[in-house]
Amino acid sequence: MASVVGEEVSNKQVIFKDYFTGFPKESDMYLTTSTIKLKVPEGSNGVLLKNLYLSCDPVMRILMQRVVPKGFSNYTPGSPINGYGVAKVLDSGHPDFKAGDLVWGSARWEEYSLITATEGLRKITHSDVPLSYYTGLLGMPGMTAYAGFHEVCSPKKGEYVFVSAASGAVGQLVGQFAKLLGCYVVGSAGSKEKVDLLKNKFGFDDAFNYKEEHDLDAALKRYFPEGIDIYFENVGGETLDAVLxxxxxHGRIAVCGMISQYNLDQPEGVKNLMCLIYKRIHMTGFTVRDYYHLYPKFLDTVLPYIKEGKIAYVEDIAEGPESGPAALVGLFSGRNIGKQVVVIARE
Amino acid sequence: MASVVGEEVSNKQVIFKDYFTGFPKESDMYLTTSTIKLKVPEGSNGVLLKNLYLSCDPVMRILMQRVVPKGFSNYTPGSPINGYGVAKVLDSGHPDFKAGDLVWGSARWEEYSLITATEGLRKITHSDVPLSYYTGLLGMPGMTAYAGFHEVCSPKKGEYVFVSAASGAVGQLVGQFAKLLGCYVVGSAGSKEKVDLLKNKFGFDDAFNYKEEHDLDAALKRYFPEGIDIYFENVGGETLDAVLxxxxxHGRIAVCGMISQYNLDQPEGVKNLMCLIYKRIHMTGFTVRDYYHLYPKFLDTVLPYIKEGKIAYVEDIAEGPESGPAALVGLFSGRNIGKQVVVIARE
Structure with a gap:
């Protein structure tokens, strides 16, 4: 459906209702329809975007809290939620962007957006891959997996690597990067279907369903009789305790996320930190924001892998803004298989 | 009292009774007197030592458990406990040692020892300092403070440094190394007397008695309104949670010890590990064993500091093997002021 610049059109939006504690529910968001003129106002250096793909990321849960960590901006009740997305520029008042450009980066959950903070946008220079990949494999999660594994974990060929939430947007890539380097990789996930994906699609050496393991310590001893050199931490809580x-x-733990903890009023206590001493472990928290200077190198590495079929990427596609709240909420029950994307429009 | 080589003499020993859980008690050890011939047996390449100073270190508690972490050897019930010490060689079957040499390193808690595992001993080449310093400032704790601060914490001038158990064998030195580098240093300890030492003897910028702070988070916010760049972790548990x-x-946490946890059947859970992500914190466990290659450099650095009066060191001296069990147990109630040493003989 062509969008005509200058036209005033209806604009479906996913609105954040109010701050809450506990698990997010679909009813913490609601849909509304406003109107928007598909034109950048006179004198503005913003861009008018048509949103194509929106990204569901666990970090968005944190922005739904009244109090957020320093460096985060929580959502405004009554306004559209925001996150990463892929969009097409319909009109531009900014010299770096022109109509027709494809961009990825900060996006609002609505069909069309007037964005003035264009520093959060990057032009897509390679569009010969699925554009939705810029919410995942070629976007924030991909960069997170790449930097987290290669820069934070100091991996070496032959090392034993464990990835939790391993079929997720980040985990599936960490495992594949580790395999490409020649590591032994085991992943955990929350269903048989995901475990099958890890073993058969992503080439993990082994994988298990953590929900079927009553004793995670015993499970890890079974999968890693020699122990774990690198743990890519996505979940926190009792998994971390068992991993320790x-x-x-001299093992390394890259702390990327702790999704098991985001909905708890009081995080679970981690008891086995004395292992850090005995085993001289490096445990490093990181955020992808510190690594975007590596993005060109990342693209140079990953684009050939995609084209040569050396990296697979699984997405879970939800259709339309109406499906957005359920898709986002589903991350926290593990409903999604692979990267959760919401399609707003395909072009 | 001269010890005559070849003579058979009585030998007081501190014997480990049996494995236990919970806080150590004096009654977990007992004194006995055996006899020993002050001569290395024919054909042995061991050394016969007269013990001078024995070191009380928190890690010794861990060796009193039935199950110990990999890499540790627990005590044998009915045998003398062991740890670090300073001794004089009375007789030697080893080419590297001769009668009259002073050594420090692995020692058994007794008046005289026949040591065959001489790889645990180092010759003392600088004896123009108090010999007891080789249990502390110039021994394992000193090396721990030096490596832990300079190698693990990547400190920079002007950074904000917090040290817990700050008047202890390691803590008092970490603070002084940090001051020598130009950092702002605050320490916590468990009594007014210790806090006074930190401020007046060791030159910490500030110090507080953690037992008087009902809200450690609020206390740290008071002492570090700008936050903490480096935390030298000696205690674990709720202090670590407040520090996080x-x-x-981009802060750094060097995990040296967690003395608050050693006597608990189940360690306390640490809840605020998500801060590792938000703040991109490096948390690194280490043991001094990985850093002894730096010992010559350490001596070159620290000996001049001692002679120029730039480093102070406070020891808590207990007299005689009879006082050993109480001295060791006292570490866990914070009875000691400074490095706890047991004198067996002064020469």
Whole structure:
């Protein structure tokens, strides 16, 4: 459906209702329809975007809290939620962007957006891949997996790597980057279907369903009789506690996320931190924001992998803004298989 | 009292009774007197030592458990406990040692020892300092403070440094190394007397008695309104949780010990690990064993500091093997002021 610049059109939006504690529910958001003129106002250096793909990321849960960590901006009740997305420029008052450009970066959950903070946008220079990949494999999660594994974990060929939430947007890539380097990789996920994906689609050496393991320590001892050199942490809580017991000397833990903790009023306590001492473990929290200077190098590495079929990427596609709240909420029950994307429009 | 080589003499020993859980008690050890011939047996390449100073270190508690972490050897019930010490060689079957040499390193808690595992001993080449310093300032704790601060914390001039158990064998030195580098240093300890030492003897910028702070988070916010760049972790548990809330972005935590946890059947859970992500914190466990290659450099650095009066060191001296069990147990109630040493003989 062509969008005519200058036209006033209806604009479906996903609105954040109000701050809450506990698990997010679909009813914490609601849909509304406003109107928007598809033109950048006179004198503005913003851009008018048609949103194509919106990204569901666990970090968005944190922005739904009244109090957020320093450096984060929580959502405004009554306004559209925001996150990462892929969009097409319909009109531009900014010299770096012109109509027809494809961009990825900060996006609002609505069909069309007037964006004045264009520093959050990057032009898409390679469009010979699925554009939705810029919410995942070629966007924030991909960059997170790349920097987290290669820059934070100091991996070496032959090392034993464990990835939790391994079929997720980030985890599936960490495992594949580790395999490409020659590591032994095991992943955990929350269903048989995801475990099958890890083993059969992403080439993990092994994988298990953590929901079927009553004793995570015993499970890890079974999958890593020699112990774990690198743990890519996506979940936190009792998984981290079990991993600490199974790390090898001089192991590394890259702390990327702790999705099991985001909905708890009081996080679970992690008891086995003394292992950090005995085993001389490096545990490093990181955020992708510190690594975007590596994005060109990342693209140079990953684009050939995609074209040569050396990297697979699985997306879970929800259709239309109406499906957005359920898609986002589903991250926290593990409903999604792979990267959760919401399609707003395909072009 | 001269010890005559070849003579058979009585030998007081501090014997480990049996494995236990919970806080150590004096009754977990007992004194006995055996006899020993002050001569290395024919054909042995061991050394016969007269013990001078024995070191009380928190890690010794861990060796009193039935199950110990990999890489540790627990005590044998009915045998003398062991740890670090300073001794004089009375007789030697080893080419590297001769009668009259002073050594420091692995020692058994007794008056005289026949040591065959001489790889745990280092010759003392500088004896123009108090010999007891080789249990502390110039021994394992000193090396721990030096490596932990300079190698693990990547400190920079002007950074904000917090040290817990700050008047202890390691803490008092970490603070002084940090001051020598030009950092702002605050320490916590468990009594007014210790806090006074920190401020008046060791030159910490500030110090507080953690037992008088009902809200450690609030205390840290008071002492570090700008946050903490470096935390030298000696205690674990709720102190660590409060520190995590007060770390600055890109902060570093060197995990040296967690003395608050050693006597608990189940360690306390640490809840605020998500701060590792938000603040991109490096948390690194280390043991001094990985850093002894730096010992010559350490001596070259620290010996001049001692002679120029730039470093102070406070020891808590207990007299005689009879006082050993109480001295060791006292570490866990904070009875000691400074490095706890047991004198067996002064020469």
């Amino acid at each position: 017991l199974n790390m090898r000397d | 809330l007060n770390m600055r972005d």
